[in-house]
Amino acid sequence: MSTKSTQHGYTIERKSDHFCGRFFAMGSPCELLIDSIDEQLAHHLTSLAYDESKRIEQKFSRYKADNLLHQINHAAGLEVAIDDETHRLLKFADTCYHLSDGMFDLSSGVLRKAWQFDGSDRVPSADTVNQLLPLIGWSKVKLSTKHIQLPIGMELDLGGIGKEYAVDSVAKQCTQEAAGVSVVVNFGGDIQVTQARVNEQYWHIGIESITDDGAAAKLLKIKSGGLATSGDSRRFLLKNGKRYSHILNPLTGYPIEDAPRSVTVVASHCIQAGLLATLALLQGPAAESFLQSQNVQFWCYR
Amino acid sequence: MQLMNKPINISSALAAATCALLGAPNANAADTDELWKFDTALMYYGEVDRVTAVEAIIGATKDFGDEHIFSGKVTIDGLTGASATGAVAQPVAQTFTRPSGDGNYVTGAGETPLDDTFHDTRVQLTAQWTQPIAENMRASGGVNFSNEYDYMSFAVNGSVAYDLNQKNTTLSLGLSYAFDTIKPEGGIPLAFSSVAIKPYSDDSENEQENENEYEDDFNRTRVDDSDNKNTIDLMLGLTQVINRRMIMQFNYGLSLVDGYTTDPFKILSVVNEQGLTQDLLYENRPDTRTRNSFYWQTKYALDFGVADISYRFATDDWKIDSHTIDSRLRINLSDTSYLQPHFRYYQQGAAEFYRPFLMEGDNVPEFASADYRLGEMTAYTVGLKYGMELDNGDELAFRLEYYQQTPKNAGFNEPGALQDVDLYPSLKAVIAQVSYRF
Numbered sequence: 001m002s003t004k005s006t007q008h009g010y011t012i013e014r015k016s017d018h019f020c021g022r023f024f025a026m027g028s029p030c031e032l033l034i035d036s037i038d039e040q041l042a043h044h045l046t047s048l049a050y051d052e053s054k055r056i057e058q059k060f061s062r063y064k065a066d067n068l069l070h071q072i073n074h075a076a077g078l079e080v081a082i083d084d085e086t087h088r089l090l091k092f093a094d095t096c097y098h099l100s101d102g103m104f105d106l107s108s109g110v111l112r113k114a115w116q117f118d119g120s121d122r123v124p125s126a127d128t129v130n131q132l133l134p135l136i137g138w139s140k141v142k143l144s145t146k147h148i149q150l151p152i153g154m155e156l157d158l159g160g161i162g163k164e165y166a167v168d169s170v171a172k173q174c175t176q177e178a179a180g181v182s183v184v185v186n187f188g189g190d191i192q193v194t195q196a197r198v199n200e201q202y203w204h205i206g207i208e209s210i211t212d213d214g215a216a217a218k219l220l221k222i223k224s225g226g227l228a229t230s231g232d233s234r235r236f237l238l239k240n241g242k243r244y245s246h247i248l249n250p251l252t253g254y255p256i257e258d259a260p261r262s263v264t265v266v267a268s269h270c271i272q273a274g275l276l277a278t279l280a281l282l283q284g285p286a287a288e289s290f291l292q293s294q295n296v297q298f299w300c301y302r
Numbered sequence: 303m304q305l306m307n308k309p310i311n312i313s314s315a316l317a318a319a320t321c322a323l324l325g326a327p328n329a330n331a332a333d334t335d336e337l338w339k340f341d342t343a344l345m346y347y348g349e350v351d352r353v354t355a356v357e358a359i360i361g362a363t364k365d366f367g368d369e370h371i372f373s374g375k376v377t378i379d380g381l382t383g384a385s386a387t388g389a390v391a392q393p394v395a396q397t398f399t400r401p402s403g404d405g406n407y408v409t410g411a412g413e414t415p416l417d418d419t420f421h422d423t424r425v426q427l428t429a430q431w432t433q434p435i436a437e438n439m440r441a442s443g444g445v446n447f448s449n450e451y452d453y454m455s456f457a458v459n460g461s462v463a464y465d466l467n468q469k470n471t472t473l474s475l476g477l478s479y480a481f482d483t484i485k486p487e488g489g490i491p492l493a494f495s496s497v498a499i500k501p502y503s504d505d506s507e508n509e510q511e512n513e514n515e516y517e518d519d520f521n522r523t524r525v526d527d528s529d530n531k532n533t534i535d536l537m538l539g540l541t542q543v544i545n546r547r548m549i550m551q552f553n554y555g556l557s558l559v560d561g562y563t564t565d566p567f568k569i570l571s572v573v574n575e576q577g578l579t580q581d582l583l584y585e586n587r588p589d590t591r592t593r594n595s596f597y598w599q600t601k602y603a604l605d606f607g608v609a610d611i612s613y614r615f616a617t618d619d620w621k622i623d624s625h626t627i628d629s630r631l632r633i634n635l636s637d638t639s640y641l642q643p644h645f646r647y648y649q650q651g652a653a654e655f656y657r658p659f660l661m662e663g664d665n666v667p668e669f670a671s672a673d674y675r676l677g678e679m680t681a682y683t684v685g686l687k688y689g690m691e692l693d694n695g696d697e698l699a700f701r702l703e704y705y706q707q708t709p710k711n712a713g714f715n716e717p718g719a720l721q722d723v724d725l726y727p728s729l730k731a732v733i734a735q736v737s738y739r740f
Contacts, residue, residue: 088323095319099312168324200469267313272320276313294313 010050012042021046025053026061026163028188032174033205035182035197045178049170049185056166060089060158062109072148073155079147087145089158089165096161096275097138103282104275107150108250109157110135115255117246121239129253136250164228164274167192171270182224185270191227192270222266228274230281231262231301247281258285266297339363343737350730353383353420369440370433377426377448384416388568388672390659391415391723392579399500401567402487403520406500414727417567424450438465446480455482461537474539485528486566488520493586494666495523497569523584531561546603553597557618563587570672571659577718580662585671587655593618607632607640622676624650639690644703646683652676652712658725661717677726678712681705685733697739705731 010023019042021032032049034042060069072080082090096104110132114124135153142149150156167185171192174183182197186205193203202221220227230247237244237255244255263280267273276296280287291298341361348354361375387398389409396409400419409415430444439462446457461476484490498519501512536556543549564587572581599612614626628646635641653676655669685703692698709726716725 088325092319092323095315099315165323168320172324268317269320269324271323272313272316275316279312296313 008047008050009054010046012039012046014039014042019046021049023050023053025050026057026166026187028163030188031184031186032170033184033186033203034178036178041178041181045174045183048173048177052170052173053166053187056162056169059086060162062155062157062159069156069158072150075150077150077152079142079149081146082148084145086148087143089161090143090148092271093158093161094138094143096279100279100282102138102251103249104160104278105136105138105250106156106158106160107136107138107141107154108248109159110155111248111250111253112157114253115237115244115246115248117236117244120237123237123239123244133253136253160278161271161274163187164190164271167270168226184222189229190270190274191222193222193224193226196224225266225268226270226273227264227266228270228277229262229264230274230277231260245281249282256282256284259283260287260300260302262301263287263291264299265291337364339739341737341739343735345733345735348732349383351384352416352729353381353385355379355381368434370431372429372431374429375427377424377428379422379424379426381424382421384418385420385567386674386727387415387417388570388585388674389415389582390571390573390579390672390720390725393719393722396579397499398582399498399520403498403500404488412723414724422450422452424448424453435462438469439463440465452486453482453484455480457481457533459535463539470543472539472541474537474541476535476537476539478533478535480533480535481530482533482561483528483530484562484566489524490526490529490562491566491584492523492525493564494583494670497582497584498523529562531559531563533560534558548600548602550601551597551599553595555593555595555597557591557593557595559591559593561589563589563591565671565673568671568673570657570670572662573659573717573720574662575717577716577720583660583666585673586669587671588620588669591618591620607634620676621654622650622652624648639688642687642689644683644685644687648679648681650679652678656712658711658714659720674709674726674729677709679707679709681707683733697737699735699737699739701733701735701737703733705729705733707731 010021012019012021014037017035017037019034019036019039021034021042023030023046030049030053032046034045036042058064059067061067062069062073064070068080068082068086072082090106093104093106097106111129114128114132116122135155140151140154141156167187167190171183171185171194174181174185175194181194182203183194184203184205185192185194191205197203200223202223205220205222231245236246245259245261247256247259248254249256259281263277265273265277265280267276276291276294277298280291280298280300283290288300291300339362341359341363343357343359345357345359346355347357357377357379359375359377361373363371363373365371389396389398391409391412391414394411396415397406398409398415398417399406401417402419407418426446426448428444428446430442432440432442435441441460441462443460444458446455446459448455457478457480459476459478461474463472463474465472498516500516534557537553538555539551539553541549541551564585566584568585570583570585571579572583574580593616595614595616597612597614599610602609609629609631611629612627614628615624617623626646626648630642630644632640632642653671655667655671656673656676657667657670658672658677660666660670683703683705685701687699687701689697689699707729709728711726
């Protein structure tokens with residue numbers, strides 16, 4: 001019944017009443033569900049999504065050596081010119097930094113050098129961690145509309161917002177290109193639904209279960225809006241019976257204690273949901289009460 | 303923890319930051335930031351030898367997100383021409399005084415008497431708000447105001463709709479109330495009083511005397527400056543999705559009218575056994591009317607378009623039963639254009655107090671009207687509409703229709719001269735409309 005076709009980097013597949021477009025980007029399987037049986041439209045939107053996510057990945061990935069982020073991270077204390085999109089993204093991160101009193105910090109990625117969450121018992125020494133702390137602190141970054149300047153040795157990691165931003169950006173393009181058509185943009189569980197389906201039905205979306213290591217999937221019903229999940233049960237350290245989560249406190253350099261293993265939040269936009277989930281994880285034991293006070297729909301797994 | 307000190311602010315601050323980042327006004331408006339939608343139309347309605355109307359409509363709709371929808375409409379009508387008074391044609395010319403009491407007009411031999419002073423401008427304003435009020439439940443409320451020279455109407459309405467069966471079934475309940483005031487020029491005529499005829503005079507000495515006498519006569523036929531009526535409408539609806547291609551709707555409507563339902567401009571001829579007019583009386587209708595209507599509609603999606611057919615049966619305590627069959631077939635010519643033929647058939651029986659004329663010497667009934675709209679008739683409309691979507695997404699449509707109304711004798715004997723005149727003239731009209739949606 002279903003027909004599948006592959007074209008430069010993505011595939012599209014006809015389902016009973018919609019099309020599904022798939023590709024791989026930003027380290028995640030990416031999926032578009034398009035509430036239309038117009039094959040041309042499905043091709044158009046999927047290729048557009050593919051191009052947009054590749055563009056964002058190319059521009060902001062810290063794994064690439066020839067992009068803007070690499071330039072920023074290796075400027076040796078000098079000013080680097082930035083474009084409007086980068087400024088808006090960094091400004092958003094700046095807001096999150098202030099809202100979280102410094103707990104959400106794009107410069108905390110440097111702690112990776114001490115912590116490798118590979119399921120082992122290699123907990124770093126206090127010295128190793130303390131040596132890195134001076135290289136953390138968004139407040140030391142100088143940001144203007146046209147330029148950014150990092151102190152020597154500091155680096156930024158947009159991993160915490162890049163994928164969610166890509167989801168929203170793709171969703172926005174789908175809205176512009178196919179007004180009136182409901183599209184689900186799902187990049188590895190970070191989701192945006194552009195609008196309700198024509199017949200008001202729910203989209204049923206399987207999300208990889210955190211607790212069962214992918215064995216079972218959780219089925220979510222969503223009409224419109226954004227959804228994001230933070231946390232990952234497979235990224236942790238275990239030493240002397242103590243579990244170290246991969247959520248690091250940029251102020252101490254150590255993992256947040258008693259954080260949920262995963263938090264899923266619903267909000268009007270994916271990036272909003274993602275940030276609320278991340279801020280909740282940073283609350284540790286108070287994650288649930290924090291989310292309750294924010295009046296959002298959420299699921300916490302401990 | 304620090305975050306707990308400023309709880310709610312975080313999610314709203316994040317929402318604001320997200321808007322700044324994504325450049326969208328807000329999340330839910332993303333798919334509805336199309337702003338206002340406008341529907342405009344210009345319509346011409348022309349009856350052969352009778353009324354001509356030109357109507358301009360401008361409607362605006364805005365979706366404020368989450369199915370919170372406002373719609374408003376302004377309609378302006380201009381009417382000119384003549385309308386049948388209810389008096390019968392005669393083998394000789396007849397002289398009538400205009401309903402306002404101001405001046406006379408003459409109707410030729412064998413011609414249906416028409417009041418030639420029919421001109422008015424009507425302005426109508428409507429506003430409606432619809433929004434969800436619970437899971438699977440929507441409510442809607444609106445106001446409606448219309449005003450013309452001698453008539454004013456104010457109405458409010460409210461309805462709720464409930465979706466069940468995975469939105470395949472919708473139940474609805476609607477209620478509306480209207481208050482209408484009529485203030486005809488010259489006042490409200492006294493039921494069954496004789497229409498005063500303004501005398502002619504070449505004699506200037508007698509003119510003033512005649513004028514005064516006529517004014518007295520005219521004033522004796524008047525009871526009040528204005529009158530009003532109340533209308534309550536109740537509607538129960540069921541919409542059912544039958545399958546992927548077919549949707550059906552059933553409605554029941556109950557309408558209760560209380561107040562002045564008489565048309566102050568309509569009169570009755572009193573004829574003798576030769577069929578010659580002896581007197582003209584103002585008509586009189588009951589002051590209540592209860593109407594039940596049943597409506598069924600089916601829309602069927604075809605590969606090339608949409609078929610839409612409906613049937614309505616209405617019955618009221620004036621004993622007017624009516625049947626309406628309406629059908630439209632939309633034929634898609636391309637992705638952006640369509641042709642839509644339209645056919646409508648209407649049939650009604652006469653009201654129990656309908657009288658084409660009264661007989662001299664008979665007792666005057668409690669109620670009587672010779673208004674052709676209350677008599678037995680059939681009517682049909684045939685039309686064609688062509689619509690197209692322009693490159694910029696706007697829609698342009700043209701509609702041309704022909705309407706013919708054929709009144710019938712509901713079983714009245716026609717004495718003498720009335721056999722030689724057309725008591726039930728048919729009415730023909732052309733409707734042309736251009737509409738533009740943007």
